[in-house]
Amino acid sequence: MNNEKMRVVIIGCGRFSKFFVPLFKAHPVVEKVYVCDLKKERQQEYMEKFGVEGYESYEKALEDKSINAIAIFTQRFSHGRLVINALKAGKHVYSAVPCAVSIDEIKEIAKLVEETRLTYSMGETGAYRAPALFCRREFAKGTFGKFVYAEAHYNHDMSIMEDAFKSSGGDDWKKFAGVPPFFYPTHSTAMILSSMPGVYVTKVAAMGYEGSPRTDIFGRDGQNHYDNPFANEAMLVKLSNGGIARISENRCVGWRAPETYISQFYGTNGGYEFSVANHHLSTWDPERPGLVKMRRVTDELQPVEVSKMIKEDYDSAIQNISEGFGFYATSPIQPLDRLPKEYEGLGNGHNGTHHFLIDDFCRAFATGKLSPTNIWAVARYNIPGLVAHESALAGGVLMDVPDLGNPPADWEVLDYTK
Numbered sequence: 001m002n003n004e005k006m007r008v009v010i011i012g013c014g015r016f017s018k019f020f021v022p023l024f025k026a027h028p029v030v031e032k033v034y035v036c037d038l039k040k041e042r043q044q045e046y047m048e049k050f051g052v053e054g055y056e057s058y059e060k061a062l063e064d065k066s067i068n069a070i071a072i073f074t075q076r077f078s079h080g081r082l083v084i085n086a087l088k089a090g091k092h093v094y095s096a097v098p099c100a101v102s103i104d105e106i107k108e109i110a111k112l113v114e115e116t117r118l119t120y121s122m123g124e125t126g127a128y129r130a131p132a133l134f135c136r137r138e139f140a141k142g143t144f145g146k147f148v149y150a151e152a153h154y155n156h157d158m159s160i161m162e163d164a165f166k167s168s169g170g171d172d173w174k175k176f177a178g179v180p181p182f183f184y185p186t187h188s189t190a191m192i193l194s195s196m197p198g199v200y201v202t203k204v205a206a207m208g209y210e211g212s213p214r215t216d217i218f219g220r221d222g223q224n225h226y227d228n229p230f231a232n233e234a235m236l237v238k239l240s241n242g243g244i245a246r247i248s249e250n251r252c253v254g255w256r257a258p259e260t261y262i263s264q265f266y267g268t269n270g271g272y273e274f275s276v277a278n279h280h281l282s283t284w285d286p287e288r289p290g291l292v293k294m295r296r297v298t299d300e301l302q303p304v305e306v307s308k309m310i311k312e313d314y315d316s317a318i319q320n321i322s323e324g325f326g327f328y329a330t331s332p333i334q335p336l337d338r339l340p341k342e343y344e345g346l347g348n349g350h351n352g353t354h355h356f357l358i359d360d361f362c363r364a365f366a367t368g369k370l371s372p373t374n375i376w377a378v379a380r381y382n383i384p385g386l387v388a389h390e391s392a393l394a395g396g397v398l399m400d401v402p403d404l405g406n407p408p409a410d411w412e413v414l415d416y417t418k
Contacts, residue, residue, distance in 0.1 A: 005031030012073035080105030121371035126190030144267025178224020181249035185385025206235035
C-alpha cells in the first residue's frame with residue numbers, strides 16, 4: 001500500500017488532456033494537480049479554466065521530490081522517451097496512447113517498471129469499451145468456446161483529425177500527421193486482446209493503402225517525418241491461443257463512427273457481431289442440433305438513451321452514435337459501481353471510458369497493484385502494430401512478433417470490475 005497522496009503534473013495542455021484534469025482533481029487519492037505546457041498561453045488557459053496551478057517545465061517536475069506522478073498528454077511520438085525519463089526520476093506515470101513508437105522504448109519501459117515497481121498505466125480506451133467488456137465477460141463464461149476469429153477497427157479520417165495536429169504541430173503539422181496508422185494500433189488490438197487475458201500476437205502480415213487523397217500528408221518523398229506512404233493499414237495476426245484476428249487502422253476513409261469497435265468475435269460455440277448500432281450474440285441451440293440461437297444484446301451495450309432511440313428512430317440514433325453519444329453517457333455493461341462517488345456527474349468521453357482509466361491509475365498508485373493497462377498488457381497491444389508496419393512496407397511479409405511476457409508473478413493486477 002502507498003500511504004502518500006498523489007501530486008501529479010499533467011504534461012500537455014492540448015485538445016485532449018482537458019477531459020482528464022477534472023478527473024484527476026476529483027479523485028480521492030489525488031492531493032494536488034499541476035498543468036504544464038511548452039506553450040505558456042495554453043497552460044494559463046488551463047490554470048484559469050480548471051483552477052489549478054501551473055508548473056515551470058517537465059524537466060523541473062522530474063527534479064522536484066514533492067512531485068510523485070506525471071501524466072503525459074503530448075504528441076504520440078514523444079510518449080516513450082518522456083515515460084522513460086519520468087520512471088528514471090522515480091515518478092509514477094500515466095500515459096496517453098500509444099505507449100511508444102519503438103519496440104526498444106517499450107522494452108525499456110517494462111524493464112524500468114519491473115526494477116522500480118513504480119506504477120505505469122496507459123490510457124487505452126479500448127479496454128473499457130462496451131464490445132470488449134461484453135466479449136471478455138462471455139469468453140470467461142465459456143459462451144464462445146474455443147476462440148476462432150475476430151475483427152476490430154479504428155476508423156479516424158484525417159479530416160476529423162486536422163485541428164488536433166494543427167494545435168500542436170503548428171505550421172509543420174502535416175509532417176506529424178503522416179504518422180503510420182499502425183504506430184497507433186491499440187484502440188483496435190486492445191479490444192480483442194483484453195477480451196482474452198494472457199493471449200498475445202505471435203505472427204503478423206500486413207498491407208498498406210497507398211494512393212491516398214491526402215498525398216500532401218502520406219508518401220515517401222518527404223511528406224512526413226516517418227517516410228510513411230500509408231494512410232490505411234490492415235493486418236492479419238496469429239494469436240497464442242491458435243486463433244486469428246484482423247485489425248484495420250484507417251486514416252482516409254468515409255466513415256465517422258463508431259470509430260472503434262469489434263465487428264466480429266467468433267468461437268467454436270458462439271459468436272458476437274456488431275454493425276453500426278446493433279449488437280448480436282449467437283450460440284448453438286440445444287433443442288435444434290445444427291442451428292444457433294440469435295439474440296439481440298444491444299440494450300446491454302448501448303447507453304439507455306441511445307438504445308431507446310434505436311427502437312424509436314433508428315436514423316436519429318445512428319446519427320447520435322456518429323457524434324459520440326454524449327459526453328456523459330455510459331454503457332450498462334461498464335462497471336460503474338467501482339468508481340469513486342466523486343466522479344458522479346463529471347464529464348466522461350470515448351464512450352464512457354475516461355473515468356475508468358484515471359481511476360485505474362490512481363488505484364494502482366494507492367494499492368501498489370498493477371493497473372489493468374500495465375506495461376506488459378499494453379506492450380501486447382502496441383508491439384504488433386509496429387511489426388505490422390514493417391510488414392506492410394515489405395509488401396506483406398509474414399513476421400514474428402516479440403512478446404514481453406506476463407507481469408511478475410508476485411505483482412497482482414487490479415480487478416477491472418471492482
